[in-house]
Amino acid sequence: MMPGPPYRFRAFLLLLICLIPLVTTAQNRKKKDYVVSVTTDYGPMTLVLYDQTPKHKDNFIKLVDQKFYDGLLFHRIIESFMIQGGDPESRTAVAGAALGNGDVGYTVPAEFVPTLFHKKGALGAARDNNPAKASSGCQFYIVQGRVWDEAGLQKQIDRIKSMNGHVPTPEQQQVYKTLGGSPHLDGNYTVFGQVIDGLAVVDSIAKQARDERNRPQKDIHMRMTGKWVKKKKISKQYGYAYPQ
Template sequence: MNKLIQGLSICFLLVSTLACGQNKDYLITISTRHGEIKAILFDDTPKHKDNFISLAKAGRFDSTQFHRVIQNFMVQGGDVFTKEELPAEKWPTIPAEILPNRFHRKGMIAAARQGNNINPTRASNGSQFYIVQGRTYEELELTTDFPALQKAVLQYVQLESQRPLKEEYNRLYAEQKLDSLMTLLLSKRDEIAKSLNLTLTKNYTPEQIEAYAKMGGTPHLDREYTVFGEVIAGLDVVEKIAAEPTTREVPNSPVLMQVKVERISKKKITQQYGYRYPEVK
């Protein structure tokens, strides 16, 4: 009987330990001279999450910089391997974890990588990450396949019936009134698609359309880079970094970072920062 009770007690402790572990998460703190950025990393991108946490725990992110900054686009940093003087050809990579439910709305954290021409598998850089700033998009602009539309327009304006459109297109282009030109093309999108029997749209979920309209982001990066985390406090710090004066996208005054991780309860993260974890089904 005593052995049975002891066995049940051990099982209870194991179950309790596992349950406690599942109810905790890593809170990421990125400290800069502009303030702190708080973030969480996603469980459904485990390779990227584990890699980031490992680098942070070892202090390897500390004294790296946000070395590439583009206003209304993103801020990029965490170049551990250059700091450690590791030759570029030896930089480790992480297999892509690109998921349809993870998209580039403002505040998302994603992994930098080399281009498709030399990196067709879209493997991520082993340390560098970027935080999305971006801008807002109207639904018509967001859902338009611009390369396809541009190609279709050049075909459409050759029709004799579209001579006025061709003249207006050429005038706006010659005057470099690109915003007006884009407005013109968007207004003609559905007409051109119907006339030439083409599809000139891209599919976005209602959630994505709402997020890009209200919060903004960089939708053209979707399905191309691994999104593996999210800023839950300190977006104002991201804005300040993005506003740094730069030379060739490098801040004139270095924006150094220190990164720490702490494991705390998900309940506390929700209470303090308002982040809602997805319900387990």
């Protein structure tokens, strides 16, 4: 029988094998991105997740891969503001029950990035009133917002400045006055992704009838799948420009 490799060599091989998945993931993130497909009762949406918010991105990918969101509801909708989902208690909730307090037992540290703001289609992390502004481990919202005129936007900016000193850049203000959004959330909630296809679905969900708790009177279900796609293909197919 041939003698086995020396112990140190075997240990090195084991370490190398363990590192291969990490190298593959790093290569994936350089050339590819994780595209999330959301199926709803009002049509499909496609999302990308920002590399600038890695903790939120990794957490959301984990939950999508685990099929965590399949069968959950958009449990809170406010037209001209946002649609919210991800409460695990919504999977088996009876009609009219209060929702929004379900979680996965952990939070995600806030990742505020000034270049990521609450324009229409922004994917944000819901949270409670914790002082660190840490995000829910599972609940999220998608911004519908509204288009702001100069006077209305200035009131929003003054409100933000009084809360956290944040002021949207001139470029961001222009987006709020054309595409629209919810600027008062900037600097208070983490934005970690964007709808790149299916904004009309957000509009359709947001306008549905709701009760006094803003829960839709008719349940709106979701299902999510994700896959790694070349970034060049994403940009070509959806006209999406990656943030610099």
